[in-house]
Amino acid sequence: MKLATLKDGTRDGRLIVVKRDLSAFVPATAVAPTLQAALDQWDVLEPRLRALAEELESGRVRGEPLDVRALHSPLPRAYEWVDGSAYLNHVVLVRKARNAEPPATLKTDPLVYQGGSGTFLAPTQDLVLPDESWGLDFESEVAVILGDVPPGTQAKDAGRYVKLVMLCNDVTLRNLIPAELAKGFGFFQGKPSTAFSPIAITPDELGAAWKDGRVHLRLRSTLNGQVVGDTDAGPEMHFSFFDLIQHIARTRPFTAGTILGSGTVSNEDRSRGISCLAERRMIETIEQGAPRTPFMKVGDRIDIEMFGPDGTSLFGRISQKVVAG
Known part of the structure; x- marks a missing residue:
């Protein structure tokens, strides 16, 4: 599973799941608003993030094109x-x-x-x-x-x-x-x-x-x-x-x-x-x-x-x- 943080004008950005070839992403905010929030409850939320990643890979959900210039470091702080x-x-x-x-x-x-x-x-x-x-x-x-x-x-x-x-x-x-x-x-x-x-x-x-x-x-x-x-x-x-x-x-x-x-x-x-x-x-x-x-x-x-x-x-x-x- 590949995760990233999309810049949104806030300190901590928004959590996204990224396709393996880095071509596309889907928002993961329905699971956790930020990567830190996901880490705080990793045992509970990690399976849900993986399920979303699998849906992205299989095409069951449509991803948006990924531009790395729109990303922060995975943990902005x-x-x-x-x-x-x-x-x-x-x-x-x-x-x-x-x-x-x-x-x-x-x-x-x-x-x-x-x-x-x-x-x-x-x-x-x-x-x-x-x-x-x-x-x-x-x-x-x-x-x-x-x-x-x-x-x-x-x-x-x-x-x-x-x-x-x-x-x-x-x-x-x-x-x-x-x-x-x-x-x-x-x-x-x-x-x-x-x-x-x-x-x-x-x-x-x-x-x-x-x-x-x-x-x-x-x-x-x-x-x-x-x-x-x-x-x-x-x-x-x-x-x-x-x-x-x-x-x-x-x-x-x-x-x-x-x-x-x-x-x-x-x-x-x-x-x-x-x-x-x-x-x-x-x-x-x-x-x-x-x-x-x-x-x-x-x-x-x-x-x-x-x-x-x-x-x-x-x-x-x-x-x-x-x-x-």
């Missing part, structure tokens, strides 16, 4: 947005970029941070950049939307709490982060509003690609029309989404509608490319002594997309242009 850093290659490279050593618990204790969740960007919304010296970077990720997660949840039981899967552009202002981290209290200004894919899908839509709490497909990042990354999101995700759920739920519960990110998808095989500019700059530093690739500037465009085995776009495309503030 969320109770919590927690992002991990599950790809160890990314952690190592970015730490090197800051002249910092990876933590001693790199392979045993996941890194997470809590981002701002009140003002998500739509998947085709411009990235407003007031100052290019801030070092604007994209970060291509996979994310999941959770149901109610009780405290103490173990990884072996965590799969039941993953309700939906989507993609993410975890926007970062790289040049603001070092000074924030130097204070010893994490980063804040370096993480502006995040954007998510137009479509959120139930894990069963991924078929065999959803395995062990990971999405075993490639994530494509295209910068100014050039593919800069075709990274494999599966095997090198050291901590699965199930592991990340166990980690964040160690001391407290999480409410339905919480979004959990994978962190930047990253592969040791450099031929797979990058999912953020910081990695390319670090590689340049290692090989050439200094970074040469600039961060994003006004006029640049980033596209993020994932395709199924048959070549169809699973989540729709995040497509954002950088504009001056």
